[in-house]
Amino acid sequence: MNILAFGEVMLRLTVEDKMMLEQNDHLTMSTVGTGVNLLSSLAHFGYDTSLLTVLPDNPIGKKAAADIRKLGIADKNIIYRGKSLGSFFVELGQGARPQRVTYQDRLSSAFCQMNADDYDFERALVGVDIVHICGIALSLNRQTRTAALKLAQVAHERHKTVCFDFNYRMSLNEDNNHETMKKRYQKILPFVDIAFGSQRDLTDLLDYQVEDETKLYQQFCHDYQINFFAGSQRSFQDGKKYFAGFLFHHDKIYRSAAKELTILDRIGSGDAFASGVLAGLIEKWDFEDILEFAIANSILAQAAMNDAPIFSKADVFNYVDSEGRNDLIR
């Protein structure tokens, strides 16, 4: 099974010792982004993965590519061009203090500056079974959204499985109005087979007015001929945090049990869930098993540092089999 992901690679700068930016001068670098995160997880599950992206043609780009290879992701579709990599600072949370992300310099990145016509999508798709496209490309600029749309269209025409994550980020859309964003999503969705998102993406972004959850997903999947729609959900009860997932397929919602969360670093939780769902669909497991696996992968990812999950299937099964009670492996 060969999976290609398209999206921006970012330099993550994490403030050390769980401190806030003002308090500490020490940062840890890591190479992240939706495509990197998803493929890292899928590569650790044993699948062939490659990333279609643009990195700066300088030591910063080489460092990012080295990190990508280290995660087990093939670098054959990386294009080196331009000078800069988008970055963000992370201040880890603790108790009442939420984790905080501050983006910088995103629109001047090599990825955002790449002309959509300069990608060779046909070549990148050779031998690929599944293509993953991150919805953030729709929020950035004309080049990134044209490229995402074109890739979705070409992949769909070549009968590849097209997977799309809404990944809607309020903070990246302050200058984009609602109708504009809605139209951008509506344009790409007809090419999508597997969508990751939330109930709110359908009601608040796409303006669906259906209250009943099953009917809402039914309408959405019918309108865009989507085969699978999946997402994760957070809840709070008695001071504890819980994480659960759903998968909608052929008029039916499947749900996982809500599992208790202990968060060390929650960024990448959606990508860990999506990679778990994709692994389960690839292996044709029962839908309940797929959700249990995907939730477990995401819970483990949130208990570990960094966006890109590095758990094997055995690690995830160990969590599932021990019901999360195993706190020492030796």
Ligand SMILES: O=C(O)C(=O)C[C@H](O)[C@H](O)COP(=O)(O)O
């Ligand atoms: O590109 C961006 O804007 C990022 O924030 C990079 C992050 O690595 C992923 O987007 C994580 O996404 P989640 O799994 O939803 O937490």
